[in-house]
Amino acid sequence: MKIICIGRNYVEHALELKNEVPTEPVFFLKPDTALLPKDQSFYLPEFSKDIHHEIELVLRVCKPGKHIAVEFAERYIDQITVGIDFTARDIQQKQKEKGLPWEPAKAFDHSAPIGEMLPLSDFPDKKNIPFHLNINGKTIQSGNSSLMIHSFSEIISYVSRFITLRKGDFIYTGTPKGVGPVKPGDKLEGFLGEKMLLRVDEVMVFPISR
């Protein structure tokens, strides 16, 4: 199982981080160790002082595919939820300045909490799926698939030119504007429409063993 993540897929988010709006999807991977087990706290890693939340729509791949045409791409996904792409923004900034890979900032342990899945068939209009993130009961980030630069189908088609998709893979589809830091004690809740599908109960400080 792999986790494929799309970057810069919302115009206003690309601009808030002073990035160019891409003409082709930007993608990177997280390993399976990035998943956060259900109901487990998220520990702020010791290597960063600026961990950001990025709420995103997450798709589940339901069958293997390579070189998938855009018009058939939706056949390869069957479930949807929200997830958080936790990002060490300070590390990412350093990596970007040096032209180095993003993995230290993106692929670390437990950087990919994923919510409870719903059937994609619950959402007949794939281009109008609202979602949002609450922190401590207040809405901090909200988005809608209508604002995506590259649609689900375009993402699947593009990524499958390079990487074979397999059943059980996850695809993070990019975050809308409003990213920002999390702090110890924060409670995060991810919503798809009005349904809460993801909860990170408490952000904790990483325990340093002595």
Ligand code: MG
């Ligand atoms: Mg992201």
